[in-house]
Amino acid sequence: MNSFLKQLPDLKSQILQGRYMTYPKIERLLSDFDSKQVGASAKGLPINMLTLGTGPIKVLMWSQMHGNESTSTKGIMDVMYFLAANPTLLAPFTIQVIPMLNPDGAAAYTRVNANAVDLNRDAQQQSQPETRALFELYDTFQPDYCFNLHDQRTLFGVDDNPCILSFLSPAADAGKSITKAREQAMGIIGYINEQLQQQLSNQVGRYDDTYNPNCVGDCFQAKGTPTLLFECGQSGQDYGRIATRKWFGFSVVAALHCIANNVFMPTAYDRIPEVEKSYVDVLIHHVPDHESQISLAVQYEEKLNSGRITFEPTLHSKGDLSQLNAHKTIDLRKHNSIDFGSFEDAALKKLFKMLDLTHYSY
Numbered sequence: 213m214n215s216f217l218k219q220l221p222d223l224k225s226q227i228l229q230g231r232y233m234t235y236p237k238i239e240r241l242l243s244d245f246d247s248k249q250v251g252a253s254a255k256g257l258p259i260n261m262l263t264l265g266t267g268p269i270k271v272l273m274w275s276q277m278h279g280n281e282s283t284s285t286k287g288i289m290d291v292m293y294f295l296a297a298n299p300t301l302l303a304p305f306t307i308q309v310i311p312m313l314n315p316d317g318a319a320a321y322t323r324v325n326a327n328a329v330d331l332n333r334d335a336q337q338q339s340q341p342e343t344r345a346l347f348e349l350y351d352t353f354q355p356d357y358c359f360n361l362h363d364q365r366t367l368f369g370v371d372d373n374p375c376i377l378s379f380l381s382p383a384a385d386a387g388k389s390i391t392k393a394r395e396q397a398m399g400i401i402g403y404i405n406e407q408l409q410q411q412l413s414n415q416v417g418r419y420d421d422t423y424n425p426n427c428v429g430d431c432f433q434a435k436g437t438p439t440l441l442f443e444c445g446q447s448g449q450d451y452g453r454i455a456t457r458k459w460f461g462f463s464v465v466a467a468l469h470c471i472a473n474n475v476f477m478p479t480a481y482d483r484i485p486e487v488e489k490s491y492v493d494v495l496i497h498h499v500p501d502h503e504s505q506i507s508l509a510v511q512y513e514e515k516l517n518s519g520r521i522t523f524e525p526t527l528h529s530k531g532d533l534s535q536l537n538a539h540k541t542i543d544l545r546k547h548n549s550i551d552f553g554s555f556e557d558a559a560l561k562k563l564f565k566m567l568d569l570t571h572y573s574y
């Protein structure tokens with residue numbers, strides 16, 4: 213894992229930067245691997261699969277099934293280049309990766325595909341070409357493990373810290389039984405968490421495990437394949453999620469290390485705290501409101517404008533918000549020059565502008 217951190221800055225995949233990750237951006241890296249088209253999106257963009265290694269343990273990974281969740285796409289390409297340069301680590305595995313399952317959603321910067329379907333709610337119907345491509349690959353490859361790779365929104369915290377990464381061993385039935393597959397996935401996550409805690413204390417969470425057979429992870433888990441959900445999260449002002457990308461890659465390498473060395477830690481899984489919806493992007497305290505002062509919570513809306521993602525501040529709530537945490541906190545008393553008179557849209561916009569809250573990413 214530490215050699216991954218050391219080699220990371222020099223990996224060719226570092227040319228992938230920014231939150232707006234589209235098919236043409238990853239296309240130029242595909243020829244560095246054994247690459248094969250395994251399907252096409254609703255609008256006809258290729259869905260490619262990369263194969264690495266020839267070892268006996270088969271791992272299937274897919275990223276960006278939600279088009280606006282690109283951190284794990286960049287991160288998994290980091291892992292692929294790292295493994296290609298470290299044959300001893302790769303030796304036990306045959307790895308197949310779909311770096312971008314939803315290229316139309318990626319282009320439009322939407323969660324859903326071009327038919328407005330959430331591919332992670334399509335596991336039973338398999339109504340979409342992207343879903344069918346994934347299931348066909350699952351059936352032909354018959355993986356021993358599946359890694360389902362995502363980003364989570366900025367609102368997740370864990371024990372009053374920002375949740376930089378969260379994991380789930382999805383349920384395989386409504387009763388949330390600990391099946392053999394589920395226990396193995398828990399064991400890998402437990403191991404990943406032990407490694408991460410040495411680097412990132414208390415910023416790792418466990419996702420809600422309510423069973424949903426329409427979710428791909430729940431479905432593969434129910435079929436008996438140990439399946440892990442990885443969720444890349446927000447920490448501080450890292451809206452490019454550069455640190456998250458690094459720890460995500462570290463986690464995947466840790467997972468492979470766990471499998472290769474048979475060091476599963478299922479009991480450690482239960483020690484990971486569950487994520488809470490406890491964060492907003494910005495909290496502004498001491499905002500004048502008649503005779504008293506209140507707090508404003510700001511949430512970013514992510515919008516695609518001419519190839520650039522704008523993180524646009526919008527009012528989430530106002531009042532006594534002492535129960536909320538934020539990735540950034542502002543005390544308005546320290547901004548003497550700001551004259552704030554009303555909560556009308558125009559006044560709020562002006563305030564957010566004066567506080568320079570907008571972020572951009574390409």
Ligand SMILES: [Zn+2]
Binds near residue numbers: 278281362363
């Ligand atoms: Zn997602």
